[in-house]
Amino acid sequence: MTAPADLLLTNAEVHTLARPDETHDAVAVRDGRITRVGDAYELDFLAGVDTRIVDCDGRVVLPGFIDAHTHFELLGRKLVHADLSGAESRVAAIDRLRDRADAVPAGDPVVGYGYDETEWGESDYLTRADLDAVDAAGPVVAVREDLHVASLDSTAVERFVDDLSEAGVRREGGEPTGVVVEGAAGAVLDALAPDAEGTAELLRAAQRYANERGVTGVHDMVRRSHAPRVYRDLDAADELTLRVRLNYWADHLDALVETGLRTNHGDGRVRVGAIKTFTDGSLGGRTAKLSEPYADAPDERGEWTVPPAEFRDLLDSAAGAGFQVAAHAIGDEAVGDVVDAFATRPSTDARHRVEHAELASDAAIDRMAEADIVASIQPNFHRWAGEDGLYAARIGDRRTETNRLGRLADAGVHLAFGSDGMPLDPLVGVHHAVNAPTADQRLGVTEALRAYTLGSAYAGFDEDRLGTVEPGKYADLVVLDGSPWERPGEIREIDVTLTVVDGEVVYDGSDP
Incomplete structure (x- = not known):
């Protein structure tokens, strides 16, 4: 029976x-x-x-959505601190920071996450002069949506800048503008990191938000955080309401190897994922590595955050220790180099991943398909693909070559969709995938949903149990x-x- x-x-x-x-x-x-x-x-x-x-x-029933690239603790920070996403102007962003300043004890940091100056029809980041208008007793920090740029008021400049890499601190007339980028922005985020108890508060808020949007699993990018411990504690207490794959930053590799971990270790709802590394920066920050100059900065082609030779050494070390590798690459030069490195390293079902691959060339796309490389894409980035969007400002006519989901699918590349937290909402991502500007950038509804379910499951070696x-x-x-x-x-x-x-x-x- x-x-x-x-x-x-x-x-x-x-x-x-x-x-x-x-x-x-x-x-x-x-x-x-x-x-x-x-x-x-x-x-x-x-x-x-x-x-x-x-x-x-x-009503429609689907497999649960799996966000293949997110920053869950940062989502929690946005929910708990000032949420600057959706602010309609520079003034509105400053007003949200003022509201946050009124809510925290005098002298505590005032932090906001998710601003995007292109949504205001502007090209300049928030500066110390902007943030000084918050008039807070403690330091004020506003983090751009892509996490590659942070803006500091004068108090924050005095507290943090001397300890930041000189290359990451933007200056005018020798004085810091309050804008810091790449590694310097990351160092500021690290300095503002919460303790274990605070991390648990953030992750609980983030998982509630995610569950409300149909998310049943995340591939979380973690670095120098209490999050791995907190996730396991929540799981042991039956308080974890989604599945988590921990994609650890590359500077954790030695510690992970020493403890005997590798990709797919774990049980319950928490498992070890990939080793995550950068190669270049972002288009928003003009630090993505391009083969041709930026349209709005003819002397700039971006920069390597991890040079090619260093990336290959890391790939050999991580893959040799049994780890999948997830490499952030956005500009066409960076994507091409990462794909070449993955394709020339022998592997058995390694499922190495290119994170973002925003400006992948035809040659890189075809090679990704041949080498069974996963494209971990954020379809919500098509919000910037319009004629007046960020891509047009940064790279001109090449905007139609960004996030070519249809071209990737037609080539047979494994697509895994995520949000990068911009915003964490799979249906927003699916919407942008289905309604992208050009045929090469679009997918059908079924293809887009599969990329956010089975595709992300495949990227996490989970297609036999999820998706x-x-x-x-x-x-x-x-x-x-x-x-x-x-x-x-x-x-x-x-x-x-x-x-x-x-x-x-x-x-x-x-x-x-």
Whole structure:
């Protein structure tokens, strides 16, 4: 006799994403696994006395979303501190920082995350003169959305600049402007890092936010943080409501090797992922490494944050120790170099990853496909692809060559979608993938959803247990209140009504 289900989602439109156009009416779950997918009438017989039955009223059921590239602690910081994303002007950003200053004890740092000057129709970052207007007793720091730029008021300049790399401190007339970039920006973020208790507060806030958006798993980029310990503590206490792959920064490699870890180690909901490294910077900061000059800075072609020879040494060390490698590369020169390095190193299902690959050339894309390299892409970056967007300002007509999702898919490259926290919202990313400006940049609805589910699962060696709605897989599911196929131009307006992890409801939009 078949045992009753623990959870039954019925009267639904279940898209398995395992095969094109495969849909069913219901999903049955027992012991955290999907046991049956099929006709609602038949599966309703699996309902027992203790079965939780969810009548989906025709809503869409999908595999849970997996964000393949995010910074979860920073998401928590944005939620707890000043959120500068969406500020409509420089003045509005300053006002949000003032509000934060009023909320913290006098003398404590006032920190905001996520500003984007291009949303204001401007090209200049926030400066110390801007932030001095906050008039706070303690230091004021505003972090740009890409995390490659931080802006400091005069108090923060006095506190931090002497300890930062000279190359990362922007100056005019010999004096710091308050703008710091790349490693210097990272050092400021490190100086503002919370303790373990504070980290737990941030991660709890971040996972609530993520669950509300249908996220059931994240690949978190972690460095010098209490996050790995906190994640495991939350998991042990049954308080972790999503799956986590820890992609450790490269400066953790020696410690990870000493402790005997490698990619895919771990159990429960926390596992070791890749070794993460940079190679170049960002287009927003004009530090992405390009083969041709920036349109708005003809003498600049970006910079290496990790030079090619150093990157190859790291790749050999990490891969030799059993680690997948995830390399940040944005400019075409950086992407080409990373792809060449991956392709010339012998591997057995290494699944090395190029993070971002924003300006990948045709040659790099084709080689990625041949070498089974994963493209870890952020489709929400298409928000900058319009005629008046950031890409047009920085690289002119080459804006149409950015984030060519369709070209990558047609070449057969493994696509894994993430957000980079800009914002963390898979349906926003899917919307931008489906509605991108050119055919080479666009995907169909099914392809885009698969990249945010099965594609991200593949990037994390999880395709046998996650990413589709099939019997035997973990019951990580999301219910939407509208169909992306029926509303392709409004996907980002669709709400999540239910999120399930391991068969447990971790978010219910019907709860008051």
